[in-house]
Every structure is written in C-alpha cells, then in structure tokens.
Amino acid sequence: MAVLKVLTEKVGPRQVLHVDMALDAVPSFPDACPCCMEAVNKGSFIAVKRKGRDDLEVPACAVCAKHTVINNIYSSITGILILVFTVLTIAGVLMYRGAHIAKEVSGGTEYSMVGALNALKWPFTSTIRGGITFVAGIFLAIIYAFIFGGLMYPVGFFLNKRTCKWFQQAVRMSSVFGSQNCQRFTFENISYGEHFALLNGASESDVKSPKSI
Numbered sequence: 001m002a003v004l005k006v007l008t009e010k011v012g013p014r015q016v017l018h019v020d021m022a023l024d025a026v027p028s029f030p031d032a033c034p035c036c037m038e039a040v041n042k043g044s045f046i047a048v049k050r051k052g053r054d055d056l057e058v059p060a061c062a063v064c065a066k067h068t069v070i071n072n073i074y075s076s077i078t079g080i081l082i083l084v085f086t087v088l089t090i091a092g093v094l095m096y097r098g099a100h101i102a103k104e105v106s107g108g109t110e111y112s113m114v115g116a117l118n119a120l121k122w123p124f125t126s127t128i129r130g131g132i133t134f135v136a137g138i139f140l141a142i143i144y145a146f147i148f149g150g151l152m153y154p155v156g157f158f159l160n161k162r163t164c165k166w167f168q169q170a171v172r173m174s175s176v177f178g179s180q181n182c183q184r185f186t187f188e189n190i191s192y193g194e195h196f197a198l199l200n201g202a203s204e205s206d207v208k209s210p211k212s213i
Contacts, residue, residue, distance in 0.1 A: 003202040004182060006210040014167060017193030017210065019185045020176055021200065027185065030195040035064035035170035036163040037192055048173050058171050067159035071166060078148045086140045090133060094119045165189035
C-alpha cells in the first residue's frame with residue numbers, strides 16, 4: 001500500500017490532514033482542485049516544492065493555480081519585509097534619540113547627524129542594552145507580522161473563491177522526521193486530503209478515524 005499513515009494536526013485554529021506515503025510511491029490525484037474542490041482546468045496546476053527533486057505539479061483549477069502563485073510570492077517576501085521594517089524602525093528610533101541628545105548638548109543642530117550615527121552603537125555597548133534592543137525587535141517583528149499578514153486578507157478576498165481553503169498552502173510536501181523512506185503530503189482542504197488518501201490505497205477506517213499529532 002502506497003499510503004503508510006493518515007494523520008491530522010491542528011495548525012492554529014485550523015486542522016490539516018497529513019498523508020504519509022512511501023518515498024518511491026507515485027501519487028495519484030483526485031480530479032478536483034486541492035484548494036476549492038471544484039473541477040480542474042487543463043494545464044492548471046499548483047507547483048509543490050520537493051527537497052532535492054523537481055516540483056510536483058498537482059492539478060488545480062485556473063483560479064486557485066493563479067492565486068497560489070501570488071500567495072506564495074507574497075509569503076516569501078513577507079519575512080524579508082518584516083526584517084527590513086523592524087531594523088529600520090529600531091535604527092530610526094536610535095538615530096532620532098541620538099540627534100535629539102546631540103542637539104540639546106551642543107545647543108544647535110550642527111552635531112545632530114553625528115549624534116544620530118553615534119547612537120547606532122548603543123545596542124552593542126553592553127549586554128543589557130543588546131538584550132533590550134533584541135526584545136524590542138521581537139515585539140516590532142510581531143507587530144509587522146500582523147500588519148503584513150493582515151494585508152493578505154483583502155488581496156485574498158479578490159483573488160480567492162469563497163470555497164478556497166488556502167491559509168498557508170493548499171497542498172505541500174515535507175519529509176517525515178526520523179524517516180528517510182517516507183514523504184508527507186499536507187492538505188488544508190480535509191475533504192480533498194481524504195479523497196487523495198483513498199485514491200492512493202488508504203483504508204476507509206484510516207481516513208475516517210485518523211490519528212492526531
């Protein structure tokens with residue numbers, strides 16, 4: 001049997017279905033979109049990354065194939081944006097503080113830039129200051145993660161169907177910890193995942209009563 005295990009896992013407020021298969025097994029996919037469960041369109045697919053191998057093309061409808069590409073691009077740059085904005089915010093606060101102090105000490109603005117640049121050294125002058133800056137950075141990163149993550153919702157409203165189940169990636173693959181001979185398919189649309197598992201040899205009991213992790 002190609003399917004080794006069927007598992008469920010709670011990811012935040014939602015649940016996903018994992019289907020573990022033998023590494024050399026060639027999966028068969030239902031004739032439905034893994035995101036919205038509607039009919040697939042010829043030539044439309046969701047490209048799933050596989051470590052050390054070519055992308056796996058999962059048949060999908062044209063709408064979900066398009067929004068998946070856009071969602072994936074946005075997700076990949078979100079981390080960079082969070083890092084950049086966090087660093088710029090901390091640097092801006094430090095420079096503003098340094099410029100203000102230099103202005104007060106000198107009684108003018110001629111040393112403001114010197115004070116601003118000198119203030120950038122503040123986090124590196126002691127362990128405590130470095131720790132304060134690190135904690136502030138974590139706090140800012142969380143705020144920006146909410147901001148940039150929230151921007152995906154209005155984008156998704158126009159790109160996604162109301163029947164879409166996408167919140168990270170409708171279907172993805174990963175290796176199984178501790179196993180070299182197993183590949184894991186993860187589905188956010190539970191109904192599609194169940195159809196996939198049955199199509200690839202899983203029993204009804206495994207699909208209807210999966211173990212949770």
